Amino acid sequence: MMDDLERRLSAPPLAEPGAALDHRMAQLFSSAVPRPRAFWHRPVALWQCLAACMLSLLAGWVVNQAWPERKPAPRVVEQILVFTDDTMSLQAGFGEMRGPELRGTEWAVPGNRAGHRTDGV
């Protein structure tokens, strides 16, 4: 409920802006060019930016879980270890033991699976 003082304060008519302002505003509205609404032009709130970042991270994590990285197969050492004492012959290459066909006294001699050296010696 308005009391007398409030009524007296609100009774007089308000000041009117000048005709120059009306002219300027009319020009302003008539020259306002409608722009097509574009996603990148609209103001984006900070929380929207943060939400987009979090969603990107989540999507990356999900993709990473769904398709695990394929690691290359470990290289097989093409190398033969030859023990040539007469009691035992061992050929290490592909983890297999070979019988008495390999003879020698050298360790870690480069060679092929047949026991022939390949380093030119």
Next chain:
Amino acid sequence: MDVNEIEAVRIFYEGNRRELYTYALNITRCGAAAEDALHATFYSLLRRGSLPRDLRPYVYRALRNTAISVLRRNGRALAEDASIYAPATDGDAFDRLARREEAESLLRSLPDDERECIVLKLLNGLTFNEIAALRRVSINTAASWYRRGLARLRAAEKEPE
């Protein structure tokens, strides 16, 4: 902003131009500065990509910021002390003039916050909720500015007697 939004802004301006001008005038106390602030506010609004969610609070807040900027920029150059009320016309000139000057002088005697709150509430028709949001204070603070301002005005009225 598309055509409909520009039209909505224009309709809002047409419907509230006096109130907005009065509010700017209350801050700047200069007619030309108030007009500049009003023009700059709507110029910025039309350059926005989209219409704000609530146009009325947005325009009032933008107008307040712009008017304060204009005031700071021009400072002492704004010597004119324009009235927020319309000048009296020839008809019932004496009565209207007396009431207008009385209201004007009472309002001018108030501190800025209280005067602004009374102008927004009584002359612009904003609610305490809107005033609180505009000034970024609590509703209680806005309401107490208003009540304190009115109490000061009543005291000032009684003083000469």
